[in-house]
Amino acid sequence: xxxxxxxxxxxxxxxxxxxxxxxxxxxxxxxxxxxxxxxxxxxxxxxxxxxxxxxxxxxxxxxxxxxxxxxxxxxxxxxxxxxxxxxxxxxxxxxxxxxxxxxxxxxxxxxxxxxxxxxxxxxxxxxxxxxxxxxxxxxxxxxxxxxxxxxxxxxxxxxxxxxxxxxxxxxxxxxxxxxxxxxxxxxxxxxxxxxxxxxxxxxxxx
Amino acid sequence: xxxxxxxxxxxxxxxxxxxxxxxxxxxxxxxxxxxxxxxxxxxxxxxxxxxxxxxxxxxxxxxxxxxxxxxxxxxxxxxxxxxxxxxxxxxxxxxxxxxxxxxxxxxxxxxxxxxxxxxxxxxxxxxxxxxxxxxxxxxxxxxxxxxxxxxxxxxxxxxxxxxxxxxxxxxxxxxxxxxxxxxxxxxxxxxxxxxxxxxxxxxxxxxxxxxxxxxxxxxxxxxxxxxxxxxxxxxxxxxxxxxxxxxxxxxxxxx
Numbered sequence: 001x002x003x004x005x006x007x008x009x010x011x012x013x014x015x016x017x018x019x020x021x022x023x024x025x026x027x028x029x030x031x032x033x034x035x036x037x038x039x040x041x042x043x044x045x046x047x048x049x050x051x052x053x054x055x056x057x058x059x060x061x062x063x064x065x066x067x068x069x070x071x072x073x074x075x076x077x078x079x080x081x082x083x084x085x086x087x088x089x090x091x092x093x094x095x096x097x098x099x100x101x102x103x104x105x106x107x108x109x110x111x112x113x114x115x116x117x118x119x120x121x122x123x124x125x126x127x128x129x130x131x132x133x134x135x136x137x138x139x140x141x142x143x144x145x146x147x148x149x150x151x152x153x154x155x156x157x158x159x160x161x162x163x164x165x166x167x168x169x170x171x172x173x174x175x176x177x178x179x180x181x182x183x184x185x186x187x188x189x190x191x192x193x194x195x196x197x198x199x200x201x202x203x204x205x206x
Numbered sequence: 207x208x209x210x211x212x213x214x215x216x217x218x219x220x221x222x223x224x225x226x227x228x229x230x231x232x233x234x235x236x237x238x239x240x241x242x243x244x245x246x247x248x249x250x251x252x253x254x255x256x257x258x259x260x261x262x263x264x265x266x267x268x269x270x271x272x273x274x275x276x277x278x279x280x281x282x283x284x285x286x287x288x289x290x291x292x293x294x295x296x297x298x299x300x301x302x303x304x305x306x307x308x309x310x311x312x313x314x315x316x317x318x319x320x321x322x323x324x325x326x327x328x329x330x331x332x333x334x335x336x337x338x339x340x341x342x343x344x345x346x347x348x349x350x351x352x353x354x355x356x357x358x359x360x361x362x363x364x365x366x367x368x369x370x371x372x373x374x375x376x377x378x379x380x381x382x383x384x385x386x387x388x389x390x391x392x393x394x395x396x397x398x399x400x401x402x403x404x405x406x407x408x409x410x411x412x413x414x415x416x417x418x419x420x421x422x423x424x425x426x427x428x429x430x431x432x433x434x435x436x437x438x439x440x441x442x443x444x445x446x447x448x449x450x451x452x453x454x455x456x457x458x459x460x461x
Contacts, residue, residue, distance in 0.1 A: 004318050005235070005317065006238065006313075006321055028349045033411070036349055040357045041404070041406055044357045044358075044361045045399050047361055048365050052396070054389070055384050083354050083357045084357070086354060087334070087354070089325055090329060091210060094275065096321040098236060099239075156310070157290070157291055158310050162281075176389065180393050184396055187394060188397055195404050
């Protein structure tokens with residue numbers, strides 16, 4: 001979920017910008033240009049994925065996939081999502097520069113956290129990987145919803161109902177994202193096991 | 207699918223230095239977004255609207271984007287006036303409409319649209335590669351502008367890749383519905399796009415290394431900021447500072 005420009009209060013905007021700057025600095029420090037290229041093209045893939053609308057009963061929702069992004073990119077999630085949102089502003093005029101920090105943090109922090117927590121499960125095989133992948137997809141969207149709602153609530157008492165509505169809207173998406181993450185991770189584990197969390201792990205020199 | 211219709215054009219605004227436009231956009235957006243009263247965002251909206259007019263954008267498209275941006279705002283208008291605590295102006299059925307709620311919704315609308323105008327006029331009138339160069343010149347970390355440039359560059363390629371895979375699925379009779387099969391198909395499509403992107407990144411990087419890439423993009427035509435850019439940047443910065451200052455004085459009077 002994306003909070004529009006002009007909604008949040010100054011302390012929330014400043015806090016979000018600071019945390020995103022920190023996360024991006026840590027993410028970039030671990031990347032050399034070789035891996036940066038992989039992150040760039042995978043970011044493009046996730047940008048395209050976020051344009052997919054999946055039917056959900058009478059309505060359709062677009063994918064967030066920050067859990068899967070975290071499972072693949074790990075700590076590089078911050079620069080990847082920051083770039084994605086910047087491109088969204090440039091190409092679709094959706095969002096601007098002031099809320100960029102908060103919106104990046106809301107999506108990237110859950111991705112990184114889930115990656116760090118569920119990495120042991122993702123690296124295992126069979127049922128444990130399935131559970132880990134579902135948890136990654138499910139909890140990243142849940143936490144993103146919670147963070148978005150928190151950013152709104154911190155900006156003023158008037159936003160409490162809006163915050164609750166946004167959190168509720170995340171609930172059905174969570175289940176779908178969890179399910180899709182399981183299927184994609186299962187596919188990748190068979191086809192390209194080195195892709196899971198591999199972008200930041202040491203690569204053999206060839 | 208993905209295009210930069212606002213970046214094409216030969217207007218005065220398109221001709222300005224992307225660095226000056228980026229700095230001006232940031233200053234004006236901050237002045238609008240951080241304000242406590244109507245005055246600053248209204249001033250920025252007026253300034254931004256003038257720039258948009260000067261840029262001669264494709265108007266139909268602009269209208270579409272304006273509607274998209276105001277979708278979330280419309281949702282806020284439905285909720286905030288009836289849920290914000292404050293003095294009740296009148297009752298709409300069972301819901302009390304508060305003065306504070308209406309004021310907040312109006313302020314958000316003003317701020318959101320003023321930032322939209324600035325982004326449209328000052329960021330979207332430059333192409334993404336020009337923005338990436340401007341970011342590097344403004345001391346944004348080199349790796350971040352690299353990431354921005356290449357994500358943009360491969361967006362089109364990956365979108366086409368995705369299009370091909372979806373076409374293949376359709377040709378085999380895939381119709382999206384709410385069932386397990388649809389989700390399984392989307393997961394397979396997404397996974398395949400990711401695998402191909404991953405493989406492509408290795409090939410692209412190897413090709414760049416072969417051509418001597420060392421982390422730098424030598425630029426032959428170094429952009430030189432002319433007097434026109436200086437005048438524009440000064441005007442934008444004065445407008446931003448004046449708007450922010452006026453907001454401070456104004457909200458100082460009105461608490």
